[in-house]
Structure formats: C-alpha cells, structure tokens
Amino acid sequence: MTASPPDDRSLPLRERKRLRTRRALADAALRMFGEKGFDATTLDELVQEVEVSKSTFFRAFPAKEAVAIEAETEVWTAYLALLGERELSGLVITQLRDCLADAVTRLDPAWDDRYVATRRLILTAPALLAYVDSYRTGVEDEAVSCLAGKLGLDADDLRIHVLAQLTTTCWSVSARAWVRGDAAGGRAALLARLDQAYRSIPASLELTVKGPPR
Amino acid sequence: MTASPPDDRSLPLRERKRLRTRRALADAALRMFGEKGFDATTLDELVQEVEVSKSTFFRAFPAKEAVAIEAETEVWTAYLALLGERELSGLVITQLRDCLADAVTRLDPAWDDRYVATRRLILTAPALLAYVDSYRTGVEDEAVSCLAGKLGLDADDLRIHVLAQLTTTCWSVSARAWVRGDAAGGRAALLARLDQAYRSIPASLELTVKGPPR
DNA sequence: GTAGATAATGACACTGAGTCTCGTTTGAGC
DNA sequence: GCTCAAACGAGACTCAGTGTCATTATCTAC
Secondary structure, three states: OOOOOOOOOOOOHHHOOOOOHHHHHHHHHHHHHHHHHHOOOOHHHHHHHHHHHHHHHHOOOOOOHHHHHHHHHHHHHHHHHHOOOOOOOOHHHHHHHHHHHHHOOOOOHHHHHHHHHHHHHHHHHHHHHHHHHHHHHHHHHHHHHHHHHHOOOOOOHHHHHHHHHHHHHHHHHHHHHHOOOOOOOOHHHHHHHHHHHHHHHHHHHHOOOOOOOO | OOOOOOOOOOOHHHHHHHHHHHHHHHHHHHHHHHHHHHOOOHHHHHHHHHHHOHHHHHHHHOOHHHHHHHHHHHHHHHHHHHHHHOOOHHHHHHHHHHHHHHHOOOOOOOOHHHHHHHHHHHOOOOHHHHHHHHHHHHHHHHHHHHHHHOOOOOOOOHHHHHHHHHHHHHHHHHHHHHHHHOOHHHHHHHHHHHHHHOHHHHHHOOOOOOOOOO
C-alpha cells in the first residue's frame, strides 16, 4: 500500500524523520478513512494511531482533507515542476499533455494503489471532493502564471486559462474512468486514456445537436 | 445595495418572511464581511445583527461561506434553469453561451453592485475562493447531467465536460476583468466581454510557442 | 372566527477542526 | 560534549456546524 520508507541516506536525519512521520500519517489516514469513513474518523484518533501530537499533524498538513489526497497532490506537484523546467516549443496544449504524461510516468510504483484508494475515498466524502476542487484550481493558477511568464502573455489571457483547465479536465475524466475499471491495464492504460481525452478536445467545440432531442 | 424586498403578495406569508430573513442575512453579511473581513466576523455577530438565531441561519444557508456569495449563485441558478427548459439545436457551445447570457440579462437590476462586492470579498478570503470553486464544480456537474440527458450521451463523455467547463472558465475570466474595471459599462460590457471570451476559445487550442521564449 | 395540524424558530448543549502559546526534546554544527 | 535552532508535545482556546426540544407563528378546514 505504501511507498518504501525514505531510506535516502543523503538526506539529513531530521528531514528523514519528518518524511517518515508524513508517510505514516498518510498511510494510516488512507486506511482508517477507508475503514471508518472520512467524517467518522477524528483527527485525534488518527494522531493517536500514529503516536504524534495534533500539533505535529498540522505542521505536516494544512488540513484534515490534505492528508487523504497525497496521491493526488503528487501528480500535480510533479506536473508543475516539469512545466517549470521545460523549454516550450510548438503547440502549447501538446506541451501540457506531455508534462502531465511525464509526471505520471515518473511516479512511485506504489502510487497506483494509493491513487485508487484516494479516489474511492473522495467519492464518499463531499468535504474531500470540495478540497480537491479548490486544490486543482490552485494548480491551474500556478500553471497559468508559469505559462504567462514563459510565453510573455498577460496572466488574464483567456487562452492559457482554457489550456490549463483543459488539462485538469482531461485528467479528471480519464482518471475517473481508470479508477472505475479498477486501474486495469496499469499506468499504461491510464496514459492511453489521457491521450485519447486530449485527442477528443477539438470535437467538443463542434458538438452539435442533430435532430430534435427526442 | 439590496434588491427590493419580496413584496410579491402572491407568495404565502410564511414564504415571504423566509425570503426576507434570507435577504437580510445576505445584505448584512456582505456589509459586515466587507467592513471587518470574512474571517474576523463571526456567525454569532452576524445573526445578532439581523436578530435571528444561529439555527435560522443554517436553515437558510448551508455554510458561512454561502451567505457571502449569493450574487454568484443567482447567476448559476438562472443558468441551469434556462438550460433545463431550453430546446437545444445547433452548436452546443453556442447554446451554453446563450443560456449564460440570458441568465445574466434577467438578473435583478441591483445584482451588479452586489456581485462586485462579492467578488472583491472573495479576493480577500481563501475560504470563500475554495467555496466558490467547489460550487462551480457542482454547477458544471449539473450542466453535464442535463446535457447528457438532452443529447442522449453518456455522462462520462469528455466533450460535454469540456463544454461545461469552458462555460465557467469564460465567465470566470470575463467577470474578473469586469469587476477589476469597477463594472464599467454595466451589464452590457459584461456580456460583451463574455462574448469575446467565447470567440477566443478556438485560438486557445492553436496557441503556439514561436521562437525561443527569450 | 376558532381549532388543530404543521412548519419555522430560539435556546442550548455538544462535537471536532484548526490556532496559539510555551516548555521540552532532539538533531546539527563546532 | 556544548550550543543553537528546529521540531515536538501538551493543553487551552475559538468558532463553525449539528442535534434536540420546547415554543411560537402560519396555514387550512370548518
């Protein structure tokens, strides 16, 4: 269920402990929320299970919701990092697609299972759904700033907003379908769905009502 | 600042009182949040000002955030209602644009000022921003269901998700610019911006990086 | 009008997330 | 080892949001 503990000896001990606590919290949260439900599990129960104080929890995560969606944030953190480094050329939407695909490819091998568990959880808790929504808006805003800088455009330029949102929309629909099918086909299947989603964007704009609806 | 009180004698007295309380809460909230700040104003202060109990508040609004964004919900409630009634024909994205434009046109004359105040408020309170984000996602989901039904498509069809999101994105960018310019030009200027936003969607997909960025 | 059904209200206790303060511990650097 | 800074634990506190129940006000039928 969890990624291997942080044994990276290059990191200072203090940092390693911090990460270990963070992982322990995320793992316990995913398990306990899955068993008892997100709302029914209190933070006190969670921190008691992991044997840390509530203070420590809030130093590691900004909110109860955040600890439940680690798998989601990992994707977008990687995506934004790649987008920041990347030298853009050609169609911007293609570049965004590639950043997202690269981000997914580089994720920890254990990510798949955690992501499925996370998405399942989100379906059961409205608070989590709302949290993910606003989190993604934050990602879109960062992507917009980044693109505005790289392209020398105004941050209000509608075009980059549209592109940033299309990216999260494609992810949203693709990932939902992938999780619903129990992540069958693994990471490759997810990437295939994602690619297919991007390819069907142009058809969206041309969607037309044929005859009378019924 | 506020719309005229509900004098519609056709409504039963009980309903009229309910609406009057609702209005009073929304008006006081917009004023108090604007003066003291959203976070610094407690619900107890608000309900004391309007002379109702906290119970009554939560019967009228699902959350503290909701009372602050009435002007935003009015737009989308009208939009979804129009979309539900409408007999669709031709380009779907055009139909959505028309629904939104019609919704804006039919709003209360006092809406402009309330909306400007609301958007200004949102910029100062992260909690409000998050609330609006998830609210809009809810609107998008309803629009998707509606479209899926009317078009006989699967609710997972990416195309209708894209269209529903493009609508809220166009609104978002247009309204932000309109408010930043102090709503100059009134409702007509907002509609013009909205139309311009829709027209620039196709160019988004073709956005290309020319030479090296710098 | 009056009576009884019904719905909204107010008061109050309670839960739990999130903040803040402060004294203690622990790893980092010399 | 010793010192400094950072992370930690403990606990008090604020406030949004929920649930219960008695009270009040409106609606409906007569």
